[in-house]
Amino acid sequence: MxxxxxxxxxxxxxxxxxxxxxxxxxxxxxxxxxxxxxxxxxxxNPAEFDEMRGEELWKKAAGPNKVSLEQCDLGKGAGVVKGAYSEMPRFFKDTNKVQDLESRLLTCMTTLQGFTEDEITAKPFASDKKQSDISSLTTYVVGQSKGIKMAVSTKHPKVKEAYEIGKRIFNYRAGPYDFACSTCHATTGVRIRMQDLPNLSHNKKDAQSAYTTWPAYRVSQGQTRSFQWRLNDCFRQQRFPEPKFASEATVALTTFLAVSANGAEFAGPGLKR
Amino acid sequence: MNAKLMMSMTVTAALALAMAPVQAADLDAKTAEIVKRDFRDKGIAKATRVNQDELQAACSKYVDKLPPKLKAKLEAKEAETIKFPADGKFMGDWKAGEKLAQSGKGMTWSDKPEDVPGGNCYNCHQLSSKEIAYGTIGPSLLNFGKVRGNGEDIQRYVYARIYNAKASNACANMPRFGHMGILTEAQMKDLVALLLDPESPVNK
CATH class of the missing domain: 1.10.287 (Helix Hairpins)
Structure with a gap:
């Protein structure tokens, strides 16, 4: 150690x-x-340490029920982690919901391990003072899709609907600055200050390379950041209020972005400035 | 192809056409409902910020490509919001304007109530030739005054554009700095000077 x-x-x-x-x-x-x-x-990539931490957490008995997450079904059967992330978000029968990885982990941590949802969602992101278990678990699971092509299916009508709602959230202008995601991410080749911005809605290559490199280790923050974190910080800069962790709005937006990345090999966890 | 099949195909096509707009409207309504439920207060960024005004709702619905009539109507409405300085002066201090243009601070949930919002100008525009870390979402404003002069008409135009950019382009990316209370009258005058004062680095 x-x-x-x-x-x-x-x-x-x-x-x-x-x-x-x-x-x-x-x-x-x-x-x-x-x-x-x-x-x-x-x-x-320093994210590897978070992957290792996540793997330990996945296999360790925890919570009031003292069980591991090895029976957690991420969509490919109980305990199957390999390739699960590149097919998420997806529809889950047991919850009757479309779920991204983090909302699904939340389901497993509450139903299998017996944690309360509030315990996990109160502080879902890592800080200098405290690591985040759900974030490390996320890093571990995504690492098991490295090199596997993104294949998020929209065959299920609820996934199709989530995609359509996500697209609308992407274009939803509000707040004191009138910003939407699309204000910065719907044009190719533009930047804020020196930061290049991917065009997530009208440029397949940009959408693919952006999505497949999150979660990522952020050098400037010394933390591995999850996709829920990425969305959360975008909304902060958009001058929006805070999106609730793993909420339907965030899952819908993730569905829109994930489907836009279909066909590209997943390359996360990535490394960012 | 037999007549019956053709008939049923025509009916299906007609139904699909008739249903598409209804579905779109349903999805718009459902999106608004979800957004209103799934965002919460954090720091100074209150949940009510997701409530759209007429302009924001229209630009979202049409993804920034408004039908011409609606565009003209909304621009006229936005123009009415502009309050020009009571003293009739538009030019402030370009040095204060440059500082303001550099600052990208303000109004996020990590900003404090006492933090003064910046102009965020360099985030999207090139201004002074000395600043190379400029964004490109908006047009370059380098030599803005040098090219256009600094008469009263152009002063008034720039002030209005900063106060409410949507009066001239309803779905512009640029925030409505005066209308939304982001910048004060004095600050907007400083930005007018940054763009138009011959001594400003924008025009050097």
């Missing part, structure tokens, strides 16, 4: 040093820099 932490600290030191070094070069774009990190640490 000590070796792991030392390795992590070293890796971060190298990363932050290289970040300040390249940041000084004005002509280098953010995407160039990220490409540089990727090459530099291609043999080790």
């Amino acid at each position: 000590r070796t792991k932490q030392t390795y992590k600290a070293l890796l971060l030191l190298v990363l932050s040093a290289s970040f300040s070094a390249v940041a000084a070069e004005a002509t280098v774009t953010d995407s160039d820099r990220i490409e540089q990190y990727r090459e530099m640490i291609s043999d080790g």
